[in-house]
Amino acid sequence: MEHLAVAKQAKNRSASMCTLRNKQLKRRTSMSKAPQSDLQRALAARFSDAPSQVESTAQSDLLYSMAARGSCRAFTDKPIPSDWVRTISAIALSAPTKSDLQQCDIILLESEDIQRRLATLVSGQSWVADAPMIAVICGNNRRQRLLHEWHGVPFANDHLDAFFNATGDAAITLGAFVTAAEVLGLGCCPISAVRNKAAAVSDLLDLPDHVFPFAGLAFGFPAQTPKISKRLPLQVTCHVDHYREVNLKETIVQYDEERATSQPYDKQRFPKKFADSERYSWSEDKVRQYSEPERADFGNYVRSCGFELN
Numbered sequence: 001m002e003h004l005a006v007a008k009q010a011k012n013r014s015a016s017m018c019t020l021r022n023k024q025l026k027r028r029t030s031m032s033k034a035p036q037s038d039l040q041r042a043l044a045a046r047f048s049d050a051p052s053q054v055e056s057t058a059q060s061d062l063l064y065s066m067a068a069r070g071s072c073r074a075f076t077d078k079p080i081p082s083d084w085v086r087t088i089s090a091i092a093l094s095a096p097t098k099s100d101l102q103q104c105d106i107i108l109l110e111s112e113d114i115q116r117r118l119a120t121l122v123s124g125q126s127w128v129a130d131a132p133m134i135a136v137i138c139g140n141n142r143r144q145r146l147l148h149e150w151h152g153v154p155f156a157n158d159h160l161d162a163f164f165n166a167t168g169d170a171a172i173t174l175g176a177f178v179t180a181a182e183v184l185g186l187g188c189c190p191i192s193a194v195r196n197k198a199a200a201v202s203d204l205l206d207l208p209d210h211v212f213p214f215a216g217l218a219f220g221f222p223a224q225t226p227k228i229s230k231r232l233p234l235q236v237t238c239h240v241d242h243y244r245e246v247n248l249k250e251t252i253v254q255y256d257e258e259r260a261t262s263q264p265y266d267k268q269r270f271p272k273k274f275a276d277s278e279r280y281s282w283s284e285d286k287v288r289q290y291s292e293p294e295r296a297d298f299g300n301y302v303r304s305c306g307f308e309l310n
Contacts, residue, residue, distance in 0.1 A: 094176070
């Protein structure tokens with residue numbers, strides 16, 4: 001009887017193992033035939049030559065947030081928790097900084113009056129006045145110069161690179177701010193137009209010499225899901241070992257066609273200057289945009305802040 005009981009247990013264990021193997025096989029099969037992940041779909045919507053295999057990881061939610069992001073210019077009335085704003089700012093300022101110089105500042109516009117006055121300086125973007133919150137990301141080379149003054153050591157790098165380094169820090173901080181805010185479910189839209197009247201913005205924000213506005217950033221809870229904007233193929237913008245331009249014109253023509261179909265423009269720029277285009281494209285839009293002078297006085301403004309651009 002004991003022998004029969006042991007045999008029965010062995011048989012049951014064998015049956016259990018077969019069942020487990022079948023479940024594992026089914027799981028592997030279902031994984032191999034699984035539909036595209038959210039991250040894959042976002043990248044495919046963004047790039048015509050997106051990676052075909054994207055591994056799911058514990059960080060997939062963050063990667064999806066970054067891949068699927070889009071500019072947000074319409075917000076709800078829901079207030080942003082004040083602790084969120086400070087946390088996002090801290091995360092943004094945790095981003096890489098050139099040589100640990102830390103040449104970036106964030107100015108949060110909590111005053112409705114200052115935000116309204118800033119909006120009047122940003123031409124053609126009326127939505128800015130309605131944004132729940134605006135931050136202005138500034139490059140700051142002033143602190144470095146003060147360190148030299150306090151230590152009694154001459155600042156020996158008063159040339160273009162001083163301005164360029166601070167600009168790089170500001171750009172990196174802006175990107176980190178956007179990523180952190182969007183992970184929390186907020187929508188964002190950078191405002192480069194603060195440089196249209198950089199001197200007036202500097203006066204409004206009491207910026208001293210060697211501190212300059214790099215970009216504004218409107219953020220809040222989005223009123224609708226931002227659209228994914230199609231990008232140039234990776235073969236154009238992602239290089240290996242050397243910069244290359246292979247069939248660039250043909251690739252951009254193809255990109256124009258794809259984007260005109262999936263993401264047509266609502267209106268055409270400068271209709272009084274240019275004839276109406278039947279197949280208005282991304283490249284045509286960018287050509288029209290920079291056919292008019294823009295920020296031609298920005299170099300003079302930067303010099304007025306004390307920078308040497310040699």
